[in-house]
Amino acid sequence: MLATIKAGELCRKARIPPFHAGLRALSADLMSTYTIQGATGDWEVVIGLEVHAQVTSKSKLFSGAATAFGAEPNSQVSLVDAAMPGMLPVPNRECIRQAVRTGMAIEAQINKWSRFDRKNYFYADLPQGYQISQLYHPIVGEGHIDIAPDDKNPDAVKRIGIERIHVEQDAGKLMHDQHPTMSYVDLNRSGVALMEIVSKPDMRSPAEAGAYVRKLRSILRYVGSCDGNMEEGSMRADVNVSVRKPGDEFGTRTETKNVNSVRFVMAVIEQEARRQVDLIEDGGKVVQETRLYDPDKNETRSMRSKEDAHDYRYFPDPDLLPLVLEDDFLADCRASLPELPDAKRHRYENALGLSSYAAGVLTAEVETARWFEALITEAAKTAGKSEADVAKQASNWLISELFGALNKLGKSLEDSPVTPAAGGELLALIANGTISGTIAKQVLELMLETGDSAGVIVEREGLKQESDTGAIEAVIAKVLTDNADKVEQYKGGKEALFGFFVGQTMKAMAGKGNPQVVNEMLRKALG
């Protein structure tokens, strides 16, 4: 069980200089007691996020049309999606299942009885003239997500409340660049299932909001309910921001719509909080309104105020019966949940003995964790050891060797030419002393280059480590003879020279000398 740490208890308090530039420069490593210094004192920022996550499913929420990204316009539109007369929605079981599994992953209340409502408004990308959503009785109730906003302090955890998750239809897309005076409509997205994940106003800094979005994305990808692809619009956030003097009531909030990256979410909060503080301190008032973020200018702009907000005339969709979830269905959902990032991280720390930093890095993305687990399985098998025995070595190698090498090649772990099995073999060769860590770097480079296995490369390139004491003895003798002056100095008390002798010996052996044996024998030879 994680401790809930209040923002104020976290280590250091950042002071924000009054100017924009300073605020932005500092914000990256801000801690939770983020404040904005105004002319009248410090202001606290209150943030809530509504994240729209596209449900991973082959077909839409209420129709059988496909959902693949990037298809020809209007090639994935059923009669239902186009709202032809007399067409009726039928809920897609898979979408419901994914929403329930997501709810379970954030330890939320699952509502066995929920209902769909119609949100009525006219727009050309909304064929029915209403969006089917869940206002009054969402499928998922209150839950929470634990975040660690500070990378350097992964154990400083804050719990962010989730108000609800409901499922709803996405709208289509207007295309304004196809014709000089007309707009075209692409209905491929029309009817695609979204989960709207609504947080409580529990975040107090851009860093917390960023950590929240990243953690949410990680959980969704573990669960497999959303691919989390923000560039393709699979995940986007509506950012609610207000400011207040610490201890005061919540201020009036604004909502900045459709923000599509973690960086932009953080930027919106910085800009919007500053704007609100300046506005209030200049004697103005924040109005409840919808705003848009312009990433080019890094500013938010008013879209519409509460006064001209739509009256959506929500009412229960009479085409759909209430959604009733059976116990068997819920049990299946629960049984299908994978080990989630928090649990995995704890297991890596406690059962595998990894540092909390390493455990955090390895569990942040489900693909990394999957790769790592395959790696230790292979390494343990090849070396005839337990996974716990090889985990630390594997973790170090993966984080400091393979990530670095892939980075240089501009590749990600998913398209790594080195498989977990190949990595496991390499680790086993290090562990049983066949090659040294230094040689292993060289072997890895060749593996990435040629696709050959570590064993083949070591054999072919003659990289096997020399542990034969006779051979090492001969090299050491030569090194000590060639550097008689340094031997004198060493014996005279300059013990730091020991490393020099090791280096010279290894160099003479082209790096293949077993470092442990070399060390031992040098010590002996130097008396």
Next chain:
Amino acid sequence: MTDLTNLGVAAIRDGVAAGSFTAVEVAEAFNANVAAAQEALNAFIVTTPEAAITAAKAVDADRAAGKPLGKMAGVPIGMKDLFATQGVQTTAASHILEGFKPQYESTVSAKLWQAGAGMLGKLNLDQFAMGSSNETSYFGNVISPWRRNDGGNVALAPGGSSGGSSAAVAARLCPAATGTDTGGSIRQPAAFTGITGIKPTYGRCSRWGIVAFASSLDQAGPMARDVTDCAIMLEAMAGFDPKDSTSLDLPVPEWSANLSGDLRGKKVGIPREYRVDGLDADVAKSWDDGIAWLKDAGAEVIDISLPHTKYALPAYYIIAPAEASSNLARYDGVRYGLRDLPDGSGLQDMYAATRAAGFGAEVKRRIMIGTYVLSAGFYDAYYTQAQKVRTLIARDFVRAFELCDVILAPTTPTASFGLGEMVSDPLAMYLNDVFAVPASLAGLPAMSVPAGLNAQGLPLGLQIVGKPFDEQGVLNAGLAIEARAAFTARAERWW
């Protein structure tokens, strides 16, 4: 040779099966009646004589080949123009859908074709099924084949919204027709024209492919000349449809095979709240006749109370328009149907112009009422309250059915009225459905059977309301009335 157009569904089907006549002969006879009456009665929006012949030929060929024939084999029918028919204009009697030819076939019509029926044409109706006299159709109102016995020639309303269906069946333009009933749209026109019509339990017939008016109330049903024909046709129309989430997942009973007018051991409830002050004397008398006939059939007649009846109509006129205002939002000029795009105008202008030109006055009225009752600040006072009333009305019926098996009441408070007599008074028009609406709100099976003529020589109907899923009980009580009412009157052909 007998006039084939005097035959009903069962007689045609059995005659075709026995080889007494061919399906093509039947289709030709009805096609001729349709053509002869079209100008005078305006019952159809489009006629499809070729479709009727094609379907008939297929049945004749199947019979010749010794293949099994469907429940409706060789029976040409009229299709209310609210059902989407593939490749055949489907308008809901509106301008906004004029020229719209669906790429799909409604579940109910597809099942009828599957059962061997053929289509004579698309029947006129009140626009989007909103109306009780057929006067809201964009394609001109239907004229009832009936006339008063005063020698005058006042054009009478065939009822609504299924007014094309009722007029066509009464005038022998088709042996049966589909109807839809949201708040009486099958029963009231059936009563006005001396025919039989049943609205089954909500969910019995798929709504897929029926242009929606009020989703929680809309239900398809047959309109025909007698109870047996309705039972046969309902069997062909009903059944679970996975494409309609509100469809009942129940097997379709063999209603026609189990028809029995013997009501011994059955209890018939007479709701005292329906005996309103100033009830038309002829209507009251026909109700008393009905009570006597059911007693004669062996039933025990008891008084029952449906205490929330008086709130039914107001609740209906909140719920139905609320749903309609949302259901009709899709007619926006963007994807199909009418588009009115004034020069230099934008999206909002296009919506306004298209919908102003495409919807009739009654449709606009209901969209406005519906929009109002759902709007912020009024929702609880209207919509929420109406839903509570709906629950209470449903409970009234649950309690009543603890005491009786079916309920008997008049179908309408009056006989048919002259066209134009009520148009200027929407409330008076709405009151025409006062006896029909409660069963709609409760989703119950309800039927109208002809009971006799009033002093003006116009038909009156009696309504039987049953328990959920008990269409059989309703049909049986209807059969008992039919046998005793001996209703043989028909509209004299003047067209």
